[in-house]
Amino acid sequence: DIQMTQSPSSLSASVGDRVTITCQASQDISNYLNWYQQKPGKAPKLLIYDASNLETGVPSRFSGSGSGTDFTFTISSLQSEDIATYYCQQYDNLPRPLIFGGGTKVEIK
Amino acid sequence: EVQLVESGGGLVQPGGSLRLSCAASGFTFRSYDMHWVRQATGKGLEWVSLIDTAGDTYYADSVKGRFTISRENDKNSLYLQMNSLRTGDTAVYYCAGAVTGRFDYWGQGTLVTVSS
Numbered sequence: 001d002i003q004m005t006q007s008p009s010s011l012s013a014s015v016g017d018r019v020t021i022t023c024q025a026s027q028d029i030s031n032y033l034n035w036y037q038q039k040p041g042k043a044p045k046l047l048i049y050d051a052s053n054l055e056t057g058v059p060s061r062f063s064g065s066g067s068g069t070d071f072t073f074t075i076s077s078l079q080s081e082d083i084a085t086y087y088c089q090q091y092d093n094l095p096r097p098l099i100f101g102g103g104t105k106v107e108i109k
Numbered sequence: 110e111v112q113l114v115e116s117g118g119g120l121v122q123p124g125g126s127l128r129l130s131c132a133a134s135g136f137t138f139r140s141y142d143m144h145w146v147r148q149a150t151g152k153g154l155e156w157v158s159l160i161d162t163a164g165d166t167y168y169a170d171s172v173k174g175r176f177t178i179s180r181e182n183d184k185n186s187l188y189l190q191m192n193s194l195r196t197g198d199t200a201v202y203y204c205a206g207a208v209t210g211r212f213d214y215w216g217q218g219t220l221v222t223v224s225s
Contacts, residue, residue, distance in 0.1 A: 034211055036154075043203055043215035044154065050211075087154055091210025097169055098144070098210060100154040 002026050006088055006101030012109045019075040021104045023088035028068050032092040035064055035073045038103075039084045047086075048073065075106075083108060111135035111214050113204050118219030125194050125223070131187040131204030131216055139182040141214075142207045145189050147200035148218075157202070158189065172198075194223045 003026040013019050023033065035048040046055045048064035051071060061076045075082055088101040117129040129145070145157040158178040159167045166178050177190040187204050199222050206214035 032210060036212070038154075043217055044212070045215070046212060089154075089210075089212070094210050097167075098156040098159070100156065103153045 001097060002029060002090055002093060002099055004088055004090055004099050004101040006104055008104060009102060010105040010107070012107045013078050014109045015078055015080060017078045019078050019082075019106060021073040021086055021088075023066075023071045023073070023101050025069045025071075025090055025092075027092075029090045029092035031067045032090055033064075033066070033071050034089045034091070035062075036087045036089060037082075037084045038087065044087065078106070078108070080108060082106060111206075113206065113214055113216035115202065115204050115216045115219035118202065118221045120222045120224065121194055122225050123194060123196055123223055126190070126192045127194065127221060129189040129191065129202055129204075129219060129221070131189075133185040133187065133204075133206065133214075136206065136214065138180075138185040138206075143178075143180055143187045144205045144207055144212070145176075145178060145187075146203045146205055146212075147198075147221075148203070149200040152200075155200075159207075160187070191221070194221075196223050199223045 005024045031051040033051045036044040038044040047058050052064045063074045065072050085103045085105045087103050112134045114132045142161045144159045160178045160180050175193045179188045201218040203218045204216045205212045
């Protein structure tokens with residue numbers, strides 16, 4: 001199975017900071033990667049699909065890039081409401097399994 | 110408004126069974142692949158099972174042979190029959206609707222606790 005290595009596992013940043021999270025696949029997955037935000041006690045929410053496409057209604061401060069094995073998720077200017085855990089998810093080997101990265105917990109410094 | 114509402118979670122002893130349900134509304138249920146994803150307390154997301162629009166089913170190795178996913182398109186409902194439950198199955202179980210590997214819709218989750 002494809003493995004997804006997400007880093008860092010947690011980070012602390014100030015409001016207004018640029019935040020970057022990386023996700024590395026164990027093999028080439030083209031652009032078959034999505035990013036989700038999960039706030040405490042809530043279900044995940046899709047933010048970015050196909051590596052770089054912003055889901056409708058998601059603020060433009062969120063972005064994604066990459067292809068192949070290396071992917072990046074960026075919050076250009078961290079806001080207090082962005083406190084959450086972020087997950088990458090690959091779907092190169094449909095129909096199964098759909099692998100999630102280990103998550104990155106983002107906190108305010 | 111899209112809604113996915115899970116039910117059926119609870120406390121069960123190891124070796125026991127539970128059946129989870131997920132009621133969908135606000136989207137064309139039969140056109141979506143439907144998944145179960147679980148999350149143990151304080152842990153990450155783990156994909157469990159998929160039933161696609163054709164009715165074909167797929168499972169994570171950790172639940173294969175113990176869990177059965179099914180759907181009733183006429184009732185806009187998804188199910189997960191869980192047998193031979195283990196303590197390691199303790200988690201919040203989410204149903205999710207997906208198109209081409211992208212989870213567009215999620216339920217609020219239902220907690221399954223396997224403990225003696």
